[in-house]
Amino acid sequence: MTYSIAQAAEHSGLSIDTLRYYERIGLVDPPARDSGGRRNYSDDDLGWLVFLTRLRTTGMPIRMMREYAQLRHRGAATAGRRKQILFEHRASVRERIAELQSCLEVLEYKISHYEQIEHTFVEGITA
Amino acid sequence: MTYSIAQAAEHSGLSIDTLRYYERIGLVDPPARDSGGRRNYSDDDLGWLVFLTRLRTTGMPIRMMREYAQLRHRGAATAGRRKQILFEHRASVRERIAELQSCLEVLEYKISHYEQIEHTFVEGITA
DNA sequence: GTAGGAGCTGGAGTGCACTCCAGGTCAACC
DNA sequence: GGTTGACCTGGAGTGCACTCCAGCTCCTAC
Numbered sequence A, B: 001m002t003y004s005i006a007q008a009a010e011h012s013g014l015s016i017d018t019l020r021y022y023e024r025i026g027l028v029d030p031p032a033r034d035s036g037g038r039r040n041y042s043d044d045d046l047g048w049l050v051f052l053t054r055l056r057t058t059g060m061p062i063r064m065m066r067e068y069a070q071l072r073h074r075g076a077a078t079a080g081r082r083k084q085i086l087f088e089h090r091a092s093v094r095e096r097i098a099e100l101q102s103c104l105e106v107l108e109y110k111i112s113h114y115e116q117i118e119h120t121f122v123e124g125i126t127a
Numbered sequence C: 001g002t003a004g005g006a007g008c009t010g011g012a013g014t015g016c017a018c019t020c021c022a023g024g025t026c027a028a029c030c
Numbered sequence D: 001g002g003t004t005g006a007c008c009t010g011g012a013g014t015g016c017a018c019t020c021c022a023g024c025t026c027c028t029a030c
Helices: A005-012 A016-024 A043-057 A062-073 A076-126 B005-012 B016-024 B043-057 B062-073 B076-126
Strands: A039-042 B039-042
Touching (some): A039 A043, A043 A062, B005 B016, B039 B043
């Protein structure tokens, strides 16, 4: 099964321009082409694209994704290093979640502060 | 108690340049100045700066922080709108956390995959 | 009184990750 | 065979959030 660039974009959630951009910078291997020179993405290509979007969503910088892509290209011998990258990235994602949760608490506090103001205001009216 | 720009930077975790930049774009009110024209940040100024860093950490875009800052400047009448902004932002932070957590699962899965490869490899050696 | 260091200003430059564009090709349908 | 629409290329442009710089002033300590 092969997919046009529009279908690959649809499936991965990336834009067509971003797909071509990722190819240019070496994040994805150039996909096969049809007789007219158009890209034909394979299921494997799509799988990799989807994985990339996960890494991107978690804030991995493109240069690190590229390093990972290049290691992957060099085969099984690089599995250790790839695992290490994911390992470190997992730690940073966990940190990020913790950071967001702590900021969330500040937000909760502020919101409750506004709710208290509103409450006081309503009491002021009814009193 | 007042603070130099270096102290304000230290306390807020923002750089000196960023403090001046935030002032230029209207994110923070111009602080008082000493006789030599140097900025003197008050405790209130620092509190606001710290709150801004929380919003920034959670990914609030600067234009939204600026809207909030402007509303704040207009006083109590805008409290409702400010609360609404925080409310909506809280929802987006929660979504972001959920998104990160779901990507974290993919990462866990990938890492366990690499661990399985290593395991197989070790078995291959010892067998 | 001068050397050094912190701070000042307006404006230019940076890095990231896209996003858009002009001008072209190609296949299919009417 | 002409039009339409998807896709192609290389390269330029965008938006965000800083970050850096030159050239200056001011205060302090020697």
